Amino acid sequence: MFDHILLNIVLLLIITVGLVSISRRLHLPAILNYILVGVIVGPFGFGLIQSEKSISFLAEFGIVFLLFSIGLEFSLTQMMSMRRMVFGFGGLQVLMTGLVVFGVSYLLGFGVETSVVIASAFALSSTAIVIKQLTEQSEIQTRHGRATVGILIFQDIMAIPLLILIPALGTAAGQSLPTELGMAFLKGAIVVVVMLFAGRYILRPLFHEVASSKSQELFTLTVLTVVLSAAAFTEEMEISMTLGAFLAGMMLGETEYRHQIEADIRPFQDILLGLFFITVGMMISPELIQTHFLTIMAITLSIMLVKTVVIFGIMRLFQKPDGVSLRTAVSLSQVGEFGLVLITLALTYELLPHQLGQILLTSAVFSMVATPFLIKYNGRIANRFCRKSYQNDFAEMESVIKEDTKFLSDHVVLLGFGRVGQITAKFLEQAHVPFVALDMDIKRVHEAQQSGEPVYFGDSAKHSIIHATNISKAKVAIITFHDYHAAIKTLKTLQDVAPELPVLVRSLDDSHINELTQAGATEVIPDTFESSIMLASHLLLMIGHPPSQVLKQTRAARRGRYNLLNGLYPGESDHVPFDHAQMGQIIQPITINESAFAVGKRLEAFPMETLDLYIKSVRRGSVRGDNPDLKTRIRVNDILIVQGLPENIDKFEHYLNTGKT
Known part of the structure; x- marks a missing residue:
């Protein structure tokens, strides 16, 4: 309908803005919106754009920036600290899932190359959707959350050989496959060595020089040049250009400029990546779904079931509890963004028949659509299918907390034992105030318990866990984690369990003060507000303002924000400072x-x-x-x-x- 590329892009942006605005309110992943836009405007939808080729050039850059951003977030330090989960859980998961899918595909009559493509794509899960959903649910630091992250890290590592493998399979027609694969991986090894050398001896000095110029424009231009140069280099080596982008991201991710680079590249990545997923949507045919609906659903459910069984089995092999194993397996049961990239790459190299590729893409998208809901209810699913193990696990945790806190009274219930929680705990100890703390980071809890701290592993949003802290005799509860969604869930639990208990809540900023107060917070302390007051106070003192005047301004600012502080200064002269030692x-x-x-x-x-x-x-x-x-x-x-x-x-x-x- 529209042939001009500019009109195509404008049309896509208009529809995308509308759909994303609606889905943000429904808390749906942005990826699904882009795919839906592609279905609507594509040749199988309303036909507003007859061919994805008109935007495929820009969409390819979307994949480049996706791999670059994943490379930036890839941390060798994190990988080594979680090496057992990464190489143990992750390695076995990719290997076992790949072998099972390859075997089934081959038995169904597909060739070796086609079966390899399907196995490679379906062995990977969605980093973007899984991490986002687990973060929103405050489950990243839980046992199943850490296992999930470890497996996802290995899947990201596997991107390198798979991005070499698919083009090699596509160019091996009429030649010896082992020879072609050997040459491809040799070139891949050369590329990796060259990129490592460039990262150490060229990129770091280059960015140091650019950063010293203090030019934002030059810095952004340099980032774009490095990304596209790396992509062009690997493409000239007849390897996927996304590999170059991934390696460039890895190199820059180890420098001190990582966060600035990530901030600069984010707008380009999000927009161009959106175009990639739109082109994926344009390949999905509603008519194909209607015609092959049972086949698509069978593939979707089969791959999700296979991955769930494989991951559950691996977790149990490592002697993880049934509940943790099932929650990890359910969270990783979908096909991910890399799967879509590999399938589209295979279609480009004609390793998949067009109709089969469409069916596989549609099945992958269906699994991604189901993911947010599966992760949201992963606890209920584990409770349903592993009731005995799951409940015994929690019952044991609750009994330990109950036993240790049964004689406490007028104590503080500290929910979250990160940096803020630990500093708060030190103040309580110095004031000889008893407290009990809950945290979801199993490593942190273990280290704290070894040091004799009254810290326990437990979800503060669970009624039974909160009850176990002897909450009925507590003096106050304080929520110290910065996650807004987790704070709201915890506040609702506290309102059910101890509605009269004063609750102090820490937040990163003041954007959610009203919501937190309405949810039951007695007082909300925003980090940004307090740090601003202290920064301004010290600034005024250092430039010569009298301490009494600075303290007067500080009181006025706090009085307007914190109701609880009003009663601390009745009848006090403005010229007599309140406990100056507090200011240091x-x-x-x-x-x-x-x-x-x-x-x-x-x-x-x-x-x-x-x-x-x-x-x-x-x-x-x-x-x-x-x-x-x-x-x-x-x-x-x-x-x-x-x-x-x-x-x-x-x-x-x-x-x-x-x-x-």
């Missing part, structure tokens, strides 16, 4: 005027030890002397840079002017 030592300049008592006096005559102060330097005109000699005499217009508590600096300034302490 500050550095403040004091100017000596001509009428000051200190003029002509030596530094050794000042009551520094009495006030616990330290004169860091004396500035005289444009000259600044650090660590001044105590014999130094003070002159008019000298500036003393003093370090100490705010109230002591106030007293010292008064002494310098009047001679009275």
Whole structure:
């Protein structure tokens, strides 16, 4: 209908904006929206765009940026720390799933090359959907979450040989397959060595030089040049250009510029990757779905069942509990983005018949559609099919917590034991306030328990776990994890279990204060608000504002935000600071005027030890002397840079002017 590429892109953007806006409210993955757009505008939908070739060029760049961003997030350090899960669980999962799918495909009459393509595509899962959903459900640090991440890391590693394998199979027609594969992997090894060399001796110095120019435009341009150059290099070597992008991402992911690069590349990646998934959608035919619906559903359910059984079996082989094993298996049962990339790559090299490719793509998409719902209810699924093991596991955790907390009263229930939780716990210990903490990071809990801390593994959103903390006798509960969704779930549980209990909630910013308050939070403490107050306070003190005035402004800011702090300052004079020790030592300049008592006096005559102060330097005109000699005499217009508590600096300034302490 529309032949002009610009009109095609404008049309796609209009429809995509509408669908994404709707799906954001329904919490559906963006990938599915792009695929749906492709179905609507494609030749099998309304025919608004008759061929995906008009946007396929840009869509190929979408794959390049997808692989580059995955390479950026690929961490060798993380991989080594989880090597048992990565190479044990992940290696066996890809191998066993691939062998089973290959065997079934070959028995169904498909050739070796076709069976290899199907096995390779179906052995991989969706990193984007799984990680996003687990993160939203606060399950990344759980036992099944860590196992899932470990397997996904290995699948990302497998991208390298698979991206070499598919083009090699496609170009091996009429030639010796072993010879062609051997040459392809030899070229792949050369590419990897060259990219490693370039990353160490070229990319790092290059980005150091570019960053020193402090030009955002130059930095972004350099990133784009590196990505596309790496892709062009591997394509010239007759290997998939996505391999070059992935390796470039890996190299840059190990540098200090990783986060800036990721931020710069994100807009290009999201838009172009969206176009890739749109082209995938354009290959899906509603008529094909109607005609082969049973076949498509059979393939979808079969592959999800096979992957679930294989992963469950591997987890049990490693002696993981039934519930954890099933939750991991359900989370990884789908086909992922890499699967779509490999199938489309195989279609390009004519390794799959067109209709079979469409059926496989459709089945893969169906499995991705089901994934958010399967992960959302993975706990219920495990409870349904592994009830005895699952409930025994939780019952054991609950009994341990109950036994250890049965004599506690007026204690604090600390939900989350990350950095904020641990700092809070130290304050409670110093104040001799008893507490019990829950956390979902099994490694952190184990280390804390070895140190004698009252920290337990448990989901704070579960009623039975919260009950086990002797919540009815607690004085207050505090939620310290930053995940908004997890905080809401926990607040709802606390409202059911102990509706009268005061609950303090930490949040990253103030964007969800109303929602958290409505969910039951007595008070919400945003990180950004507190850090802003402290930063501004120290700034004002360092540029010479009186501590009492700074404290007055700080109180006013907090009074407007925190209701609980209102009652701490009744009838207190604005000129009498509240517990200055809370603010810690500050550095403040004091100017000596001509009428000051200190003029002509030596530094050794000042009551520094009495006030616990330290004169860091004396500035005289444009000259600044650090660590001044105590014999130094003070002159008019000298500036003393003093370090100490705010109230002591106030007293010292008064002494310098009047001679009275």
